[in-house]
Amino acid sequence: MVGASSEPQAAPARQAPAPQQPFAAPAPAPAPAKHHGFGSSGSNFQGTLSAATGFGKRSLAMLGGAVASFVCMFQPWVSLPFADKGLDYALQQAASGSSTAMIEQQLGGAFKAFINTSFDMPHVFSLSGSLRGIASAANTYITQMSSYADLPALQQAQSAVGSINLAANVLTIFFVLWIACLAALIAGVVLKFLKKNDVVLIAAFGATAAISLICVIASFVVNGQVESNLVSAFTSMGSSSTAGIIASIKPFIQPAFGAILTLIFSAAGLVCSFVLKED
Numbered sequence: 301m302v303g304a305s306s307e308p309q310a311a312p313a314r315q316a317p318a319p320q321q322p323f324a325a326p327a328p329a330p331a332p333a334k335h336h337g338f339g340s341s342g343s344n345f346q347g348t349l350s351a352a353t354g355f356g357k358r359s360l361a362m363l364g365g366a367v368a369s370f371v372c373m374f375q376p377w378v379s380l381p382f383a384d385k386g387l388d389y390a391l392q393q394a395a396s397g398s399s400t401a402m403i404e405q406q407l408g409g410a411f412k413a414f415i416n417t418s419f420d421m422p423h424v425f426s427l428s429g430s431l432r433g434i435a436s437a438a439n440t441y442i443t444q445m446s447s448y449a450d451l452p453a454l455q456q457a458q459s460a461v462g463s464i465n466l467a468a469n470v471l472t473i474f475f476v477l478w479i480a481c482l483a484a485l486i487a488g489v490v491l492k493f494l495k496k497n498d499v500v501l502i503a504a505f506g507a508t509a510a511i512s513l514i515c516v517i518a519s520f521v522v523n524g525q526v527e528s529n530l531v532s533a534f535t536s537m538g539s540s541s542t543a544g545i546i547a548s549i550k551p552f553i554q555p556a557f558g559a560i561l562t563l564i565f566s567a568a569g570l571v572c573s574f575v576l577k578e579d
Contacts, residue, residue, distance in 0.1 A: 356577070358577055369566045374420055420558060424471055431464050474514075505569045527552060
């Protein structure tokens, strides 16, 4: 044939079969997240809370301290742990018909409202009114007794009545300051949420810590004064056994757990406001 090659065509090269790929191993499952203890969980929780509220570590600590302080401010701040013993002794003396039976019976009636009780601040305000009533009744009794005899004990009793009136006025002022601290805490939290302003809240922490510290210190100071006055009064009246009983049932007044916890939380909130950072 014209144009045909005289050489035989070469056979096409035989292609080698492609090597078979082995089955691919499945991808390893992701390793479970490692837990790094309580600190990591607390950090995650703090991060979630910060993202939800828009507040950092410092603001959250301040708000927590404000809420805890607010709750503790409604707990008992002052307690009279041994008033029940004083009442028992007064009633026993009244029943025995001793020479001081009338005075001790009146004291027993006055202490009756205080048996095994602890006072929160609203009840402290009520206590100030009760103290004024006791002072008024005692003053009337002293006036009647002074018309019969001028005893040194009556002069001391008159001084004690003045101290009771002073204590009632101090408790009233203290209650007003307590109300002011409550209002400052509420206003500070509101401004913190709305305006991101923490000046009022810091001031509220300082005032609340100060007033609770005053309550703790004053409880011990007043306790010593009450014991000293009662022992002196009964000793001057010649009732040494009564004076011994009065000295043995101390303390009469002591701070309750509400004042101590308020001091702790408000002081902690104040410290956090200066030490912590938002991040």
